[in-house]
Amino acid sequence: MTRSPSFENPPVVEIALGVQFRPIFALRGITLGPLRERWRDRYPVVEEQPPLAPVLEGAVAPGLGLALGFGPVPAARHWFLSSGGADLVQVQNDRLIVNWRKADSSVTYPRYEHMRELFATRIGEFVEFLDDERLGALEIVQAEASYINAVSVEAGQQGQLGELLRVWGGAAGHHLGEPEQARLALVFALPDAGHPPARMHIAVEPAQRADGGSALFMSLTARGAPVGPSLDEALKFLDGVHDHLTRSFIELTPATMHTIWGLRP
């Protein structure tokens, strides 16, 4: 694995590496008991959350706003949280996602290599659990990597995306001045990743920090179908798209911020 450019102090506040797999309908709250025991030391807190809908990259459908899904009653998504809440594994009957969240400013960003290893370990344990409980085999259909970067801005400045985007032209000359808020979404095809189509979704949006302060979020998500349904193929996919995510972040953000974040080649 070649090392991508990185930052000494990146503005990353959340990372998620995940897979979607063919639904294992027997995987419900009550059957997760052995997994809960296996992960209890590292993830002592368990929470139930509403399930995530399936999101599969497909042909471009401009303006698609509704999707109907027909299936059994959706099972819950379970969060397995570390004691500080920074590390999280999300499990539902068609997904497993490993998250890291910046719980406070003193926490060090764990780097992709660490997250990849953690993700592979959790998936491996999950597969063992499925085998032990005879719940079914894991057949991965999508893999995805997501990063959220946050930059604090003054209240009322959430329309000035130039803080975070070198490509932002603003609304110069508009008779009402600068917009109060602004959002930007970019979608790139990833022709060299997995089975096409794979895509990278980039969004810059106004957000609020946990302390109530105003911020801009820049989220980057790369998603697609690995070449095969195995964990190895999913990891290959993630390694490939990670480079695109890193390069995109560098290419889209201004050099002044690179200095602040400590870009190293």
Place this chain on the structure above:
Amino acid sequence: MTALADRPLSGLTLRPLPDPEGSSIATGPYPASTGSLESKRHLTIDVGGAERWQRPALVQYVEAELNALLELSDGWDGRRAHAVTIPAIQATVHVLAVVTNETSAPPQLFPLPDGGIQVEWHVGGNSIEIEIDAEGEPHVLAQTSDGETIVEGVIALEQADARLLEARNFLQTLSARLAHVLTPA
């Protein structure tokens, strides 16, 4: 509404501020169906990549009502009625996506013996009735309290059907009237 394709929905736990205007079922174009249609009978309606609990109340209401209809099996009337069909469900969501918005009065939804669905609004003697047959073909009849027919006929789902747009305009009028009635002076 933000399109599904615009939203990563990746399992991230941090969320940006919601769109100022929120999502609206009325602005969504035609729905797409995913998954196995005939063997499993539970419907979910995803709106613009929003988390399930963030969807407009009307969407959640319609989803719950349609899932109740999906639980009916053949003979639900004690006689020879057919279970509600998936094409009828799809067409119902499609029709509601066009005619409703977040301020619309919620419709009443009834099963039909042929496997279709009847969608109705009744406000102060005015009514809109959309009958969707088992094959998913809708027929609309909207009338005022004076008996005047606003719109009547078969709706073509593949295009921006003029009858459907007439029904939407009439529903907005009725919903505004209902909101006025329900708002204390």
